[in-house]
Amino acid sequence: MSDSPAIEFVHVQYRTERNRVLLADLSLSVRRGEILMLLGPSGSGKTTSLKLINSLLTPSQGHISVDGRPLQDWDLIRLRRNIGYAIQEGGLFPHYTVWDNVALVPWLERWDREKIRARVREVLDMVGLPAGEFATRYPHELSGGQRQRVGLARALAANPPILLMDEPFGALDPITRAELQKEFSQLHKRLSKTVVFVTHDVSEALMLGDRIALMDAGALRGIYAPREFLSSSDPAVKPYVDAYRSMQQVFQS
């Protein structure tokens, strides 16, 4: 069981109700414990792929397995509680405090009170928001970066083995973004979760990813380790590498 990939796509196609093909034919394995970056322009099918994993969307064709089990064999609610989900702007519940946002899933899972209390403190600490200061605040009383941290803490709360992240740092200012990227990278080394991370930012992909899956127009162009990505001769990769290099030159000069 443990040698099966954490997530596997086999010839997956996704069409909208109006028959627009958002994902043409995706086959892809996500290894246990890796961060796989889905990189591509908007409309390339990255978010669609992500939402297929936790069954927010259902494939029109093909199969997806999580933990070696086809999705249709999973209880939908169990599946989703096994998968943390963090999105841009956090998607926090505006009527819940930070504490309640983070505690919701453990509470729904009927953890006992002490365990929930300890866990919420722990994950808030992990994301750099001490419970003493932040627990009773509401999302609208937080900065964008803080909301994003709460979103991450909430995704981690029930300790799911898999984490899906959809441009979680996309709406942040560059300094906060860099800070969160760095912290996330360190956090991942400690937690070793399987992460699928959607981004359109090539430097984010290179910095965080163990592997980078480049997507374009609903298709996978290739999967690369960061080093391979930078030296790839694929014409689809080139614009990204050029953009990355020119950015680096700007910083160096």
Next chain:
Amino acid sequence: MVLLIFDNPSQFILSHHREVLRLAGEHLWLVGISMLLAIVIGVPLGIFLTRRPGWKNLVLGTNSIIQTIPSLALFGLLLPLPWLGARADRLAIFALTLYALLPIIQNTYVGIIGIDPPVREAATAMGLTRRQLLWHVELPLASSVIVAGIRVATVSTVGLATIAAAIGAGGLGEFIFRGLNMVDNNVILAGAGPAAAIALGAYLLLGLLQRTLAPARH
């Protein structure tokens, strides 16, 4: 002058205070029961429409048509019906409930549909069941919009309920119709004044509730 005009109805109200209180009590009862029914039917129906949007036009359309029927005509039309027509208050409550439904259904639907899509999506992705999504996310976040619908419906029901006196269902409308027959403004105002006060009271109270429930925004 002003003093004179307002002096007389208050004198009338004072000298008939028992009757005013009784009719105001009947009025509150008609409105209260109708609103309770309208909420118990309207909120679940609004929730249903968010789950099966295909029914939206049928349900809201039918309701809008009901709204266009003049109340006096509706009371009269329902009178010959077997069970309903047997008791005037029963019939009045039925009609008032029908009128009150539309804003409640509509606001429940709009309140839930209007929730920020990422919030609903995150809740679903976190593995909330349909029911948990409803109770933990949708209803709390839509509550102030739903109460706004209840508020609109209550105020108009207080007014409409005065018409119920025309079919003998009682309430403050009795003074209004009696005053119209007697061509006595004081008697009309003895009904209209307290009815307006009830409407205003309900408006303010529900407004307070609505503001308490309104989710904080930045």
